[in-house]
Every structure is written in C-alpha cells, then in structure tokens.
Amino acid sequence: MKSWNNKAWFLVLPVLLLVAFSAIIPLMTVVNYSVQDSFGSNEFYWVGLEWFQEVLSSERFHNALMRNLLFSAIILLIEIPLGIAVALAMPRRGWGVSVCLVLMALPLLIPWNVVGTIWQVFARVDIGLLGYSLTQLGFDYNYTQDTLDAWITLIVMDVWHWTSLVVLLSYSGLVSIPPAYYQAARIDGASRWAVFRYIQLPKMRRVLVIAVLLRFMDSFMIYTEPFVVTGGGPGNATTFLSIDLVQMAIGQFDLGPAAAMSLIYFLIILLVSWVFYTVMTQQDADAESGRGHS
Amino acid sequence: MLELINVSKRVGHQQHIQDINLQLQPGSLNVLLGATLSGKTTLMRLMAGLETPSAGEIRFNGANVRGIPVQKRDVAMVYQQFINYPSLSVFENIASPLRVAGLDKATIHHRVHKAAELLRLTDYLHRLPADLSGGQQQRTALARALVKQAKLVLLDEPLANLDYKLREELRRELPVIFARTGAILVYASTEPSEALLLGGNTATLHEGRLTQFGPAIEVFQRPVDVHTARIFSDPPLNTVAVHKHGNELVCADFVMRLAADAAHLPDAAYTLAVRPWHVRIDSETGLPDVALINAHVEVTEITGSESYVHVRLGGQGPDVPRWVALVQGVRDLPADSSLTLAVSAAQIYLFDAEGKRCLAPAGDTGDSGLGNSD
Structure with missing residues (x-):
C-alpha cells in the first residue's frame, strides 16, 4: 500500500459536500424525526423505536404495502415480456429504426404529472375519449367508483408510459448481437424459438437485469400518476405507500410515524432490489469464478 | 462437387460479386484469398445459401441448389468472431446441430466426444463458452462444424482473432482434421502466407472478381495478372x-x-x-x-x-x-x-x-x- 496523500482529500471534498447536503443530511434528519415525537413547534421527545413498531403493526401500512407489491408484480409481468416482444418486432435497419425509436421515446419524455393528467381526462366517463367510448359501448366502466376499473386504468397508464423503457433497453441488447450468430443458427437449422431462447435472451440478460430493477423501483415508488388520476381512491383502493406517506406527513402532520415509514419504505426497496440483482446476476458470478481455471 | 457458374451478386448499386466460375472438389482445401471487402464473405454466404445470387447458378453434385434453404443444404460455417450459444455448455454447443437433426442420445454422445477429442476440448465439455479462452471458444465452434459432418465446410477467417501461437497451432491441425471428413473445405483469408502454409488450392479475389484459381504455389509463382500478384504478396x-x-x-x-x-x-x-x-x-x-x-x-x-x-x-x-x-x-x-x-x-x-x-x-x-x- 502507498502512504496516504492528504492533499488528495481536497479533490474529493466537493463531492463529499454535495453528497452530504443532497443525501446524508436529509436522511439523518429523517432518522432524527423517526425516533422523536413533537408537540407543536420545536418540542421534541425521545420515543425510541415506538414509531417503527406502530407503523409495522398497523393494518393501514400492511394494506398499502400489499397494494404496492401487487402493483409492481403486475407491472413487471406485463411490461418486461411486452417490452421484449416489441423490441423483437422492431426493424433493425432502414428508416423504420429512427421512426420507431422516436415513437418509443415519446412517452418517456412526458413529465409524470402530465401523463397522469392525460389519462385522468382520457378515462373520464363524461368527456374522456376512452371512458366515454367504453360507456357508450355498454361497459360499466368508471375509475372513480370501481376498484377494479381504477387499478386497470393505472396499470394501462403505467404500461403506456414505461414499456418503452424496457423496449429501448431490450432493443439495445438485440442490436449488439453480431449477425453471425443468426447466420450460425440458421445454418444449424435452429427454430425461431431456439434463436430467442439460446441466443437473444442470453445476450439480453444484462440489460434485462437493469430493466427489471428500474421498473421495480419506479413502480414500487409510484406516486404522481395515481395521485393525479385517482387520488388514492376509490376509498383506499389505490392508496400506495407513497400516497399514504404523504397523507401522513403533510395531511396529518404526523412527522414521527411518517419518518419511520419512509425509512421502512426505503429499506424494503433496497432489500427487494438487492434480491432481484443477486438472483439475476448469479449466473454471471458463476461464470466469473470459473474463468480463473482456463 | 460444388460448381459456381457465372455467379454474380448485386446489392443495390453495388456489385459485390461478379461473374465467378469455380469448381470445388470433395476432400479439397480451397483458400479464398483477397483483401478486406474483396467479396470473400459474400462468396461464402452464396456458397452456404445464406444469400441467393443475382445471376448465375450454384450447383451441388450437379443439382441446382437455388431456393433450397440453408438448413437443408448440409453446410457448416465458422466465423472470425467466436460464435457459440452463450447459455449452453460446450457439450450442448457441439451437440446442437445433432439435436436439431434429431439423432438419438448415444450417437450424439459418441460424436460429440469424438469431435471434442480431436479439438482437445474433452476437459471443458461442462463449461460455458464465456469461461473459455478465445482459442477454446473457436475450437468449440470448429467442433460444432466438424460434428455435423457437412459436405461443405466454410471457414471465414477463423483464426484472425486468435493470438499468433494459437493461430499457428490450429492452422496446422485444421486441414488434417477436416480432410478426414471428405468435405469441401473453403477457407477465407487475407494473408498470403496463410494460403501458402495451408496448401491446397487458392482462389484470389479482387473487387468481387475471381482473378485466378489453382494450386497455391502455382498461383503464387505464376500470377495471371497484376491484381493476383499484389493480393498474393506480403x-x-x-x-x-x-x-x-x-x-x-x-x-x-x-x-x-x-x-x-x-x-x-x-x-x-x-x-x-x-x-x-x-x-x-x-x-x-x-x-x-x-x-x-x-x-x-x-x-x-x-x-x-x-x-x-x-x-x-x-x-x-x-x-x-x-x-x-x-x-x-x-x-x-x-x-x-x-x-x-x-x-x-x-x-x-x-x-x-x-x-x-x-x-x-x-x-x-x-x-x-x-x-x-x-
């Protein structure tokens, strides 16, 4: 090991300051709130882990957590296969490529709250194109009153908004496969399914890990769109953790429980992402350890 | 016997291959020698059936093969890049053409092990391609071509991405290993010395035209024109x-x-x-x-x-x-x-x-x- 060069710390200092102000100090503030109770202004009492116990044992938290898990599961089950399918169907050369890429990028460029507003209006039964048409066609559709309709609306909206991300990631994985792979498979007489299963899927695995992680984290943290479209309703049907958290912190001003809940929320996302990442990169790790012998 | 009769290939306005006449005998080693973009790969793709000629005819044992899809043509091909199925073990990679052909388990096992032995892969059969060195990856691809027992084996600069020592080693082994199969072996190369070291016949390509075809030493010593002489000089x-x-x-x-x-x-x-x-x-x-x-x-x-x-x-x-x-x-x-x-x-x-x-x-x-x- 080399000896320490103290001057080097000056080079790292700006980054440390930035990270401190943007992440560490806010996080510590939350930790601080989560272990104290306050009455009125600036009177704080140490309560230890009481808020954590309260949040973890509350039915309200369990229900919101279950909604989040269900929502993320549905989103991943739809968006990942659909994204791969669309990417496979996209052209690999010619003018069609840029057209497709621009079309795919469009939903990603729209701000979350605008997406929410678009769908909120689009799905309204009185004036929205979708809601009105469905009603006229005889469907009993109303996302402000029916739980299932609200969920379907949110899922379709998220699929519309975020499948593009999976498409673009999968597409980048697909175009990086040298044409020789496909030729070799053709010469072998491999079927379309075999080409997908043994060439395209393995070659896309790395980008799919990223896609699954991003889509899990984003869908698990979803806030703006359901807030704009359903406002958490009907009833509590679409009250996800994030919406519940904001209600608690800003609506009811229960800073202690809200801080405890956000820490738990944060740890859940961290944990699940870590599990996903570890499981999906297991094969890489195996391959990596085997490489030493050759 | 593989015959190319006045074969041409146009793509858009570009003439990739022009009026090539060539006859390749079973059991022969034929080197396609030419600079990058001279049409070697296109010519191989035409021979394989991955592309159809714009004009002319390709005959295999006297029969026109136009319109016969590549998987029915009894062809094997190895590329400059190391092409293997990334998620399959070396054994399964070598076995893949046999599985597609629907052979029984015992035959597959026997043939894979024989090919692996010839290419010295026996110790690596359970590994994934990513765990192998470049040379071993290319040996796996070569074993896949070998195990198929195809009548036409196309090797497109197979040693170009290997380091010097491995290249020399495989260059010595390749003609011997494939000669036993009685296949028509076609080998594309940019290196004059490779054509001479491999022996057999050499076909020189210049801007999509075949300039000369004959035994390597003869083409080297008596090039018919200045293009051939240039291609065959390093x-x-x-x-x-x-x-x-x-x-x-x-x-x-x-x-x-x-x-x-x-x-x-x-x-x-x-x-x-x-x-x-x-x-x-x-x-x-x-x-x-x-x-x-x-x-x-x-x-x-x-x-x-x-x-x-x-x-x-x-x-x-x-x-x-x-x-x-x-x-x-x-x-x-x-x-x-x-x-x-x-x-x-x-x-x-x-x-x-x-x-x-x-x-x-x-x-x-x-x-x-x-x-x-x-």
Whole structure:
C-alpha cells in the first residue's frame, strides 16, 4: 500500500459536500424525526423505536404495502415480456429504426404529472375519449367508483408510459448481437424459438437485469400518476405507500410515524432490489469464478 | 462437387460479386484469398445459401441448389468472431446441430466426444463458452462444424482473432482434421502466407472478381495478372511503370537490359513488378542483367532475422514509387540516407497495360515443368 496523500482529500471534498447536503443530511434528519415525537413547534421527545413498531403493526401500512407489491408484480409481468416482444418486432435497419425509436421515446419524455393528467381526462366517463367510448359501448366502466376499473386504468397508464423503457433497453441488447450468430443458427437449422431462447435472451440478460430493477423501483415508488388520476381512491383502493406517506406527513402532520415509514419504505426497496440483482446476476458470478481455471 | 457458374451478386448499386466460375472438389482445401471487402464473405454466404445470387447458378453434385434453404443444404460455417450459444455448455454447443437433426442420445454422445477429442476440448465439455479462452471458444465452434459432418465446410477467417501461437497451432491441425471428413473445405483469408502454409488450392479475389484459381504455389509463382500478384504478396509487391524499347526497359529511375526470353514482347508500356526479397541493397551481385536504382530510405523495420527497408525511388514527392526491400539480418539504415538498389532482369514480372502477366521470373517456375504456358 502507498502512504496516504492528504492533499488528495481536497479533490474529493466537493463531492463529499454535495453528497452530504443532497443525501446524508436529509436522511439523518429523517432518522432524527423517526425516533422523536413533537408537540407543536420545536418540542421534541425521545420515543425510541415506538414509531417503527406502530407503523409495522398497523393494518393501514400492511394494506398499502400489499397494494404496492401487487402493483409492481403486475407491472413487471406485463411490461418486461411486452417490452421484449416489441423490441423483437422492431426493424433493425432502414428508416423504420429512427421512426420507431422516436415513437418509443415519446412517452418517456412526458413529465409524470402530465401523463397522469392525460389519462385522468382520457378515462373520464363524461368527456374522456376512452371512458366515454367504453360507456357508450355498454361497459360499466368508471375509475372513480370501481376498484377494479381504477387499478386497470393505472396499470394501462403505467404500461403506456414505461414499456418503452424496457423496449429501448431490450432493443439495445438485440442490436449488439453480431449477425453471425443468426447466420450460425440458421445454418444449424435452429427454430425461431431456439434463436430467442439460446441466443437473444442470453445476450439480453444484462440489460434485462437493469430493466427489471428500474421498473421495480419506479413502480414500487409510484406516486404522481395515481395521485393525479385517482387520488388514492376509490376509498383506499389505490392508496400506495407513497400516497399514504404523504397523507401522513403533510395531511396529518404526523412527522414521527411518517419518518419511520419512509425509512421502512426505503429499506424494503433496497432489500427487494438487492434480491432481484443477486438472483439475476448469479449466473454471471458463476461464470466469473470459473474463468480463473482456463 | 460444388460448381459456381457465372455467379454474380448485386446489392443495390453495388456489385459485390461478379461473374465467378469455380469448381470445388470433395476432400479439397480451397483458400479464398483477397483483401478486406474483396467479396470473400459474400462468396461464402452464396456458397452456404445464406444469400441467393443475382445471376448465375450454384450447383451441388450437379443439382441446382437455388431456393433450397440453408438448413437443408448440409453446410457448416465458422466465423472470425467466436460464435457459440452463450447459455449452453460446450457439450450442448457441439451437440446442437445433432439435436436439431434429431439423432438419438448415444450417437450424439459418441460424436460429440469424438469431435471434442480431436479439438482437445474433452476437459471443458461442462463449461460455458464465456469461461473459455478465445482459442477454446473457436475450437468449440470448429467442433460444432466438424460434428455435423457437412459436405461443405466454410471457414471465414477463423483464426484472425486468435493470438499468433494459437493461430499457428490450429492452422496446422485444421486441414488434417477436416480432410478426414471428405468435405469441401473453403477457407477465407487475407494473408498470403496463410494460403501458402495451408496448401491446397487458392482462389484470389479482387473487387468481387475471381482473378485466378489453382494450386497455391502455382498461383503464387505464376500470377495471371497484376491484381493476383499484389493480393498474393506480403510484404507488398514492388511496382513501377516502364516502357520497353527494343531489349531495354526504360523509366525515370533506371534502364534495365532484358533477358533474351523477353525480347519477343512488343514495345509498349508495362508495369514492372519485383518481389521484396529480390530487391538487393548490396552492390555486389552475381546475377546477370542487373539494373541499379537510386533510392532513399524512408524507414527500416527490423524483425531480427530480416529487415524491411522501405525506400522511395528517385527524388522527392508523393508520386514517386515506394518500394520495400527484404534483406537478411539486422540492417539499420538511417532515414533519408541514399542507397543503390539492384534488381536482376531474371527476377522481374512484367504486366501489360491491361494487367495481364507477360513475363515471370525464370527461377520462380521451379521444377514443376509448367514452362511458360498460362
């Protein structure tokens, strides 16, 4: 090991300051709130882990957590296969490529709250194109009153908004496969399914890990769109953790429980992402350890 | 037998392959030699059936194969990149063409192990391709081609991405391994030395045209035209434009007296070409009809046993001919020093205005009794 060069710390200092102000100090503030109770202004009492116990044992938290898990599961089950399918169907050369890429990028460029507003209006039964048409066609559709309709609306909206991300990631994985792979498979007489299963899927695995992680984290943290479209309703049907958290912190001003809940929320996302990442990169790790012998 | 009859391939406005006629015999090794983009890969893809010719016919054992899809053609191909199924073990990779063919378990097991043994992969059968070295990955791809027992095996610069030592090793083994199968072996290469080391036949390609096809040494020694001679020369062939007046060749830098056998050539413009190892930089020489040429050193590359002296003939300027002299031993000549090159009339090639060969070095014909017939 080399000896320490103290001057080097000056080079790292700006980054440390930035990270401190943007992440560490806010996080510590939350930790601080989560272990104290306050009455009125600036009177704080140490309560230890009481808020954590309260949040973890509350039915309200369990229900919101279950909604989040269900929502993320549905989103991943739809968006990942659909994204791969669309990417496979996209052209690999010619003018069609840029057209497709621009079309795919469009939903990603729209701000979350605008997406929410678009769908909120689009799905309204009185004036929205979708809601009105469905009603006229005889469907009993109303996302402000029916739980299932609200969920379907949110899922379709998220699929519309975020499948593009999976498409673009999968597409980048697909175009990086040298044409020789496909030729070799053709010469072998491999079927379309075999080409997908043994060439395209393995070659896309790395980008799919990223896609699954991003889509899990984003869908698990979803806030703006359901807030704009359903406002958490009907009833509590679409009250996800994030919406519940904001209600608690800003609506009811229960800073202690809200801080405890956000820490738990944060740890859940961290944990699940870590599990996903570890499981999906297991094969890489195996391959990596085997490489030493050759 | 694989026959190509007037085969052409156009893509858009580009002529990739033009009027190629070629006959390849079973059990033969055929090297396609040409620069990058000369059409080697396109020609292989046509042979494989991955592309259909724009014009002409491809016949396999007498039958036109147009319209027969590639998976029914009994073809195996190996690429410059190491192409294997990334999620399958080496065993499953080698077995893949057999599984598609629907062979029974025992046969697959037997054939895979035999191929793995020939390519020294037996210890790695359970590994994934990513766990292997580049050489082993390419051996796996070669084993896949071998195990298929295809009648036509196409190898597209298979050793180009390997390091020097592995390349030499596999180059020695490949012809032996595939010769036993009785397949037509086609091997694309950019390296003249590779064509000579592999032996067999060489087909030289220049801008999508086949310039010559024949036994490697014959093509090397008696190229039909200046393109073939250039393709089949490493380091590059030295050329200079000359005029013939009577029994002398004249150009700006020297005058050369021709040997008696060249006297019958009409007086006209020619391209004189000489192999780098026939250019001498020492004035003493026992050869007849030597022309002395003034030149300036540009750079000298020393490999140890040999030195490549890059020179320009005559004066300055971008248009003066640049030559390479390949000389024995370490010769460290300073840049811009002047020296006198010696070229013997007995060791030159002459190509006419259309590029056809009119004269070859007498010594290069060897003892094969080929004489002067083209």
